Amino acid sequence: MSKAVLVILFVSLAVAWFFFRGGRDNIVTEKPSSNITGDITATSDSIKVVASNLDTPWAIAFLPDNTMLVTERPGRVRQINDQGVLKSEPVAALTQVKEIGEGGLLGIVPHPDFSENSYIYLYYTYLQSGSNTYNRVVRMIYRNGQLTDEKVIVNRIPGASNHNGGRIKFGPDINLYIGTGDAQEPSRAQDKSSLAGKILRVTADGDAAPGNPFNNEIYSYGHRNVQGLAWDAADRLWATEHGRSGVASGLDELNLIENGKNYGWPDIQGDEKKEGMVSPVRHSGSKTTWAPAGAAFIGNALFFGGLRGQTLYEAVINGNKLTDLKEHFKGQYGRIREVIKGPDNMLYITTSNHDGRGNPNPADDRIIRINPSSL
Numbered sequence: 001m002s003k004a005v006l007v008i009l010f011v012s013l014a015v016a017w018f019f020f021r022g023g024r025d026n027i028v029t030e031k032p033s034s035n036i037t038g039d040i041t042a043t044s045d046s047i048k049v050v051a052s053n054l055d056t057p058w059a060i061a062f063l064p065d066n067t068m069l070v071t072e073r074p075g076r077v078r079q080i081n082d083q084g085v086l087k088s089e090p091v092a093a094l095t096q097v098k099e100i101g102e103g104g105l106l107g108i109v110p111h112p113d114f115s116e117n118s119y120i121y122l123y124y125t126y127l128q129s130g131s132n133t134y135n136r137v138v139r140m141i142y143r144n145g146q147l148t149d150e151k152v153i154v155n156r157i158p159g160a161s162n163h164n165g166g167r168i169k170f171g172p173d174i175n176l177y178i179g180t181g182d183a184q185e186p187s188r189a190q191d192k193s194s195l196a197g198k199i200l201r202v203t204a205d206g207d208a209a210p211g212n213p214f215n216n217e218i219y220s221y222g223h224r225n226v227q228g229l230a231w232d233a234a235d236r237l238w239a240t241e242h243g244r245s246g247v248a249s250g251l252d253e254l255n256l257i258e259n260g261k262n263y264g265w266p267d268i269q270g271d272e273k274k275e276g277m278v279s280p281v282r283h284s285g286s287k288t289t290w291a292p293a294g295a296a297f298i299g300n301a302l303f304f305g306g307l308r309g310q311t312l313y314e315a316v317i318n319g320n321k322l323t324d325l326k327e328h329f330k331g332q333y334g335r336i337r338e339v340i341k342g343p344d345n346m347l348y349i350t351t352s353n354h355d356g357r358g359n360p361n362p363a364d365d366r367i368i369r370i371n372p373s374s375l
Helices: 003-020 186-190
Strands: 047-051 057-062 068-072 076-080 105-110 119-128 132-143 146-158 168-170 176-179 198-202 218-221 226-231 237-241 253-257 292-298 301-306 311-318 321-328 336-341 347-351 367-370
Touching: 047 076, 057 336, 057 347, 068 105, 076 105, 105 168, 105 176, 119 146, 119 168, 146 198, 168 226, 176 226, 226 301, 237 292, 292 347, 311 336
Parallel strands: 057 105, 226 292, 292 336
Antiparallel strands: 047 367, 057 068, 068 076, 105 119, 119 132, 132 146, 168 176, 176 198, 198 218, 226 237, 237 253, 292 301, 301 311, 301 336, 311 321, 336 347, 347 367
């Protein structure tokens, strides 16, 4: 074999080894692999699989007796009791839910006075007037292991196959905050008469909360697709938001939200600035995509999930600044959707590998409990 042939063979093997060992890690692909590596089925003090074989679990609600209610995007609400046992039959199957693209049954949260009123709030996508897609927030009653008595409290939030938002949380002021998306029409985010591309704030009955800046449900605007809401120890609201998509992906955002402020989409992105608009505290850059989802504070650290990033991110917050951004479990669990603090002060995350953009493991999707002190 000639020396030239040997050189070509050596170079070819070196290139193949480079890609095999992850040389493409920083190359953004349209549909990244979600293969899970490592043994995460074993129970330990640090990591425990709470439930498996779920279908795109989107959000978790903890009840006072430590029961967990979990939404599955096709329209089911599942129950996991305080012993960690997943009930085989759903506690509700919402027939009006339309699973379309990123839409379906999304957020869930109990009323702060759940022990007295048994109220559970849900956010879901539905169809009305033929093929017109919308989202709504409903209130239901949870008794004897069943959700019943659905009542619509916020209706006709613009929807589409993508950019439906979906996160709902009660704030320290006992008002309900609702993250919406621009429903694939960016101009709606700047339209203060539209509920799309906003963070809404309403009372427990769905009325515009007192103190809202525009005499309607809107609290902040200029958002592309809000998927995470969390309050820090000073009761300040932080939000995770998806940036641009497609070939020019990246510029995902972490924002500190203030009443009445405009967060710029689609007029500014990344480090861009414009009078009257707020730039993010941190963004992912133009070469990295987080696709950030659920978020929860533990101490001064904001943990949030990465879908396309396939990572549990930890943003260390000091004042108004993000001083460190750590990455945990990168590529191990696949797409991470929900991140929530449990009553035991543990983090609970859901995988989202059955959402049409992942490569599910046979046991997916899962709920995983993580001891944050081990990170």
